[in-house]
Amino acid sequence: MEIKRETLDPSDFRVRQLQARDMLRGDLQGEELEKFVEQSVMTTTVEKAVAWSQGNSIYPMTFGLACCAIEMMSIVAARVDIARFGWEAFRASPRQADLLILSGRVSVKMAPVIRRIYDQMLEPKWAISMGACCSSMGVFNNYALVPSDKFMPIDVHVPGCPPRPEALMHGILRLRDKIHGHPPDGWRERYDAVGTEEVLTPEHERGSQSDGAINVFPGGDTAGA
């Protein structure tokens, strides 16, 4: 049997492993050593490094409010597994949690309790408003509920009634990108959706609730461009 020998690509893992061994022995010298160090070291800022680690190890709070909580529970299960992103450790204490997922309707009586829980969480902390009830009160828009924006800061709103686990997963990834410091703007370019921006003309500026729920208006020259 003929043995075939080939030179490995210098960036091959096995080559670098041998180089690392040589470096530890002190056999690597001069220009080769400099090149090796150059390949091994990455420079970054402290902020970026901290943001990277924060975004990849979020502990959500064990906190469910209503039917959305069932969908929230399923994001830790096998199908959309947030353990892939280091988010899986649901913490039972607000002191240990970084993220509050408001999953359901917030009543007038519950709002001070949630605010207290949020205040008890240690900085840095984030909050996701999940579902229609929590963001805009949805079908329960009456005397008994409050929207979550009114009493605490919310980082990401996930629409839906209830949102599918995939939708919450998307919200979580948006929050992760936000923590990492580069929110994925430019999605219109990626989805070939340039020209679908919401355009508001002054006569459509409305303040009261009775005007209905239509909030996207075709019009102006930019739409459909």
Add this chain to the structure above:
Amino acid sequence: MPDATGLELTAHELRESDADSILGTEFRRHRAVLLVSPQHVPAVLKHLYGKGYTFLASLHGVDYYPEEPRLGVLYELMDMHEVDRISVKARVSTQDPRIPTVTPLFPGADFPEREVYDMFGVVFEGHPDMRRILMPEDFEGFPQRRDFPVGGEPVLFTYNEETGYGKYQ
């Protein structure tokens, strides 16, 4: 369910013990209802209890706006042996919404009575703990009354992000 005759017989029995207690009877859709004056509710329920209606299946309030007296309190009683039901209805006005409690007879009426108080403002006299049960303690008004505004908030969308109630500061 007592039939129409049975309902009249029950009403007659109750009128014999106190002539003012029964204001009338209703028998519609196989449902027997005794219309009772509010101050006689405990006595009527005690009499029915003695007849076998030992289970208070439900206690709830109704707002019959614009009829007067506006508010109604309904007691749904059940005979667990005969599987027989009878309803007792008492009407109170919004000016003087008072009715004696039935908690000594049916301890399970405690929370339903508090809920009727919370939602309709009917005060159950003699109740051990007449507080709101669902709404916050400092809530003003009785939300299930017909003249209570539905309320709610203008929903924050992108178009009213600045002019609406605004972002959290």
